[in-house]
Amino acid sequence: MKAIVMFVIAVLLAGCKKDEIDPRQAILGKWENFYVGNGEYRPPIEDSLGYWHFLPDSVLLEYDYSTKKTLEKKYWIDSLLHVGIQREDGFWLTLQYSPKFYADTMELHVEHASAIFYVSKWKRIN
Template identity: 70%
Template sequence: MKAIVTCVIAVLLFGCSKDEVDPRQQILGKWEPFYLGNGEYQPPVEKPGAYWHFLPDSVLLEYEYATQKTFKKKYWIDTLLNVAATYDDGYQLRFYYTPKFYGDTMELHMENASPIFSISKWKRIN
């Protein structure tokens, strides 16, 4: 019995990593894509068309380099990264991603859709 209690205490103390970061905190900042694909080899994105800036108040700013325009969107993270764009007529278009973080890179898998490029990889730029 003493061995079982010791094992349970060891799992509780050492089983959870303190290095885990909340994705709602990890996503904050500016991100630029460096890969768009579907899991098979694709050459890296040489010249990204835009970057995404995730702000702490659930605002996502998408800045397009060519037009120098910024588009305001809403995002939130529950089990997925949810990105919503609301148009002038009130129509809201939502995209759902499964995010994975690796240091200063993130990988997004698009969910509930059949896109040509379902995987994107991003690097932190700030």
């Protein structure tokens, strides 16, 4: 009887464990934007303007398809995703996002700023 109770407790504890996604690992790679809006239904973007490439060393490469140019930014993640670029005077311009990760998609919500479109959705391209 004692063994059965221990087995049931072990199954319940294992079933309650939530698989958490580490955003610092999930974000790595290339991401292409396919939606901008405010959460309402909008058709997907037909032609993405470029992609974001998150590297393990906190470097974000933002590539523009039309100009074929890459802009280097910095990113870091705590409870939010912070994307920043340093001005010539040393001041950091940053945007904060609340990231959500799904299978091969990422959803970003702009935080602490006014934006016309505060939701963007991205698909992994590598």
